[in-house]
Amino acid sequence: MKKKGLLLTIMVLLTLALLAAGCGGEKDSKDTAASGSGGGDTIKIGFLGATTGDQADFGSKTLAGMKMAAEDLNKEGGVLGKKIEIVEEDHGSKLSEGVNVVQKLINRDKVVAIVGDPTTGITKAVAPIAESSHVVLLSAGAVGANVVNTEDGKLREYVYRNTLLDAVAAPAVVKYLAEELGWKKVAIVTTKDLDYSVGLTKIFKKALADNGIEVVTEETIMDKDRNFAATVTAIKPHQPDGIVFTGYYTAGGLFMKEVKKQGLDINMVGGDGLLGSTLWEMGGEAVNGSMVYCGFEADPSMAQGKTKDFIERYSEANNGEMPNMFVAQGYDAVMMLADAIKAANSDDPVKFKEEIKKLKNWQGVSGTITIRENHEPLKSPVYLLEVVEGENGQQFKVKAAIPVEG
Amino acid sequence: MSAFLESILDPYYIQVLTLLGVYIIAALGLNLITGVTGMFSFGHAAYFAVGAYGAAILTVKYQFPFYGALLAGGIMAALAAVIIGFPALRLTGDYLGIVTLGFGEIIRVVFLNLDITGGALGLAGIAKESSIVLVYTLVLVTIYVMYALQNSRFGRALVAIREDDIAAEAMGINISAYKIKAFAIGCFFAGVAGALYAHLLLFLNPTDFGFAKSFEFLCFVVLGGLGSIPGVILGTSVLTLAPEFLRSLSDYRMLIYGALMVLMMIFRPNGLLGGVDLQRLVFKNKYKSQAGRSTAAGG
Numbered sequence: 001m002k003k004k005g006l007l008l009t010i011m012v013l014l015t016l017a018l019l020a021a022g023c024g025g026e027k028d029s030k031d032t033a034a035s036g037s038g039g040g041d042t043i044k045i046g047f048l049g050a051t052t053g054d055q056a057d058f059g060s061k062t063l064a065g066m067k068m069a070a071e072d073l074n075k076e077g078g079v080l081g082k083k084i085e086i087v088e089e090d091h092g093s094k095l096s097e098g099v100n101v102v103q104k105l106i107n108r109d110k111v112v113a114i115v116g117d118p119t120t121g122i123t124k125a126v127a128p129i130a131e132s133s134h135v136v137l138l139s140a141g142a143v144g145a146n147v148v149n150t151e152d153g154k155l156r157e158y159v160y161r162n163t164l165l166d167a168v169a170a171p172a173v174v175k176y177l178a179e180e181l182g183w184k185k186v187a188i189v190t191t192k193d194l195d196y197s198v199g200l201t202k203i204f205k206k207a208l209a210d211n212g213i214e215v216v217t218e219e220t221i222m223d224k225d226r227n228f229a230a231t232v233t234a235i236k237p238h239q240p241d242g243i244v245f246t247g248y249y250t251a252g253g254l255f256m257k258e259v260k261k262q263g264l265d266i267n268m269v270g271g272d273g274l275l276g277s278t279l280w281e282m283g284g285e286a287v288n289g290s291m292v293y294c295g296f297e298a299d300p301s302m303a304q305g306k307t308k309d310f311i312e313r314y315s316e317a318n319n320g321e322m323p324n325m326f327v328a329q330g331y332d333a334v335m336m337l338a339d340a341i342k343a344a345n346s347d348d349p350v351k352f353k354e355e356i357k358k359l360k361n362w363q364g365v366s367g368t369i370t371i372r373e374n375h376e377p378l379k380s381p382v383y384l385l386e387v388v389e390g391e392n393g394q395q396f397k398v399k400a401a402i403p404v405e406g
Numbered sequence: 407m408s409a410f411l412e413s414i415l416d417p418y419y420i421q422v423l424t425l426l427g428v429y430i431i432a433a434l435g436l437n438l439i440t441g442v443t444g445m446f447s448f449g450h451a452a453y454f455a456v457g458a459y460g461a462a463i464l465t466v467k468y469q470f471p472f473y474g475a476l477l478a479g480g481i482m483a484a485l486a487a488v489i490i491g492f493p494a495l496r497l498t499g500d501y502l503g504i505v506t507l508g509f510g511e512i513i514r515v516v517f518l519n520l521d522i523t524g525g526a527l528g529l530a531g532i533a534k535e536s537s538i539v540l541v542y543t544l545v546l547v548t549i550y551v552m553y554a555l556q557n558s559r560f561g562r563a564l565v566a567i568r569e570d571d572i573a574a575e576a577m578g579i580n581i582s583a584y585k586i587k588a589f590a591i592g593c594f595f596a597g598v599a600g601a602l603y604a605h606l607l608l609f610l611n612p613t614d615f616g617f618a619k620s621f622e623f624l625c626f627v628v629l630g631g632l633g634s635i636p637g638v639i640l641g642t643s644v645l646t647l648a649p650e651f652l653r654s655l656s657d658y659r660m661l662i663y664g665a666l667m668v669l670m671m672i673f674r675p676n677g678l679l680g681g682v683d684l685q686r687l688v689f690k691n692k693y694k695s696q697a698g699r700s701t702a703a704g705g
Contacts, residue, residue, distance in 0.1 A: 195525070
């Protein structure tokens, strides 16, 4: 009896495995046939990101930028006479699916490079696969540590990113706070359950210490918290000049509301996690004066040349919507890859990855990018934005574009 | 063997199928708890996480050999199950469901706040150890153990508890002891699966082990057929592979996935293979009398 049951299960399993393998084999042959005939005149670039789930906004905006870049390149005859083709794949904001997607892009679609993921977590999870498969992974959004190098500090050869790193931006912003705004003591509020916030707090603390700003109190909150009365009460007696808030916009807006309610007339500063209209939808007037830094802000009045052209064309094609940072970074990512492929005169990742390493003062629509010796990008300038009352209600306005020097 | 498979399957399929194997092991563990014993558990992902983090920390931070860590991951999950089981398993039905849900969240939040797990930053730098051959060998071992368990005195006692706990107690079955044992064994397999998952994905993040994952496991078991081992395997396979093979439909794939679930529940409310006795179907005449008995044992 037992043996029969076991036998049966094995049979079921084998059938399943065969089925799966069968489907696979079939598609495989189609794929190779397709790339056999089309491989000569297209260069495939994969998109890794979410178009559904929690991170859908980051992913779909990156994809929009990538598509625009591919169109621009193809209009001018492509790269090395070949058309750029974007292969898009959605991982639904799930880590395990992200890994599947990368395997599919590399092995089924035979892409030469992958742009993504906009988040640090998934980029870190798939980096070893790109590295061992010799396919370039260029993240247009990952800002955390240990992306372009492994945990033990070894540099990855195929993994790069074109984002403004907090490690670059936060010190520049803190310097501005100390020198231009005269801040001397601050309170730091960390969102304990966000990897982004925990990492950013560390960077801010070091920068604050370097610039002689005293941290008078450190408080922690959770991202889903909605009542901050106790936290603000704890901050109040310290009378800081400002608050460094490293979390996301929903909590940030509500937090500032509580700060103003308790009669503290101070503003907060934070990273691009605060970048979104939800900030004032939650905080109302209380967030006026709050400052957020980011790697790109579409401000047609300040933009010049390439960037101005990019903003105009994007908003024209999207009913007047301004491109955000993810659109610009997605656009730049594809352009960086295209320039590297041109410089190497080859679409072989083994060859053109060497050209990515050499990028210096590369002019993109989101600013200038230099890939440093440690493979990390140095991006300039840092845009410091401030919430102000505009004609159509509250909006972000560029307060300063702080240049960064290597 | 591994090399042979790699030569005929591309890494994408190996990845998808290996992950499927991992899920099958975890789902079979849950089947023992929910399907056979009738205890609702909404916290299975938490034990999966205990195994994943436990094993990964042992191999990454303490340079444990992988196989030792695999076993340790399972044992840690079983221990967690026993500790939580003592107070929780006094409850039955919906109440137990809610308590397991609560404990599942507690475990996740603990991982989020510990330093050794890397908190929200996640745990990276795990070595790749889970090969497709190893995973499917363990799937076969799990299936064998589950069959042996279900067809033993122990398994029949569990079914008796599921069907009528008062009657079972009257027959001299120590209900709490059996329940905790079943819970621990089910969670042991979740822990082993978790350890394999960690050494397959190479990166762990607490957000990955939330309620959604527990719910996914429960769907595998319920849609496949509560208490039916082939059913659970089929349910897991359909629900894991469908979203992957529907990729070509891009935006519509999750829509179809949802519709698939609705249809399955309408047409097969007991699950795909719930109430179907494969042995009876295949060996109709020869084993008729025996098949009758195995229905009672295997559900």
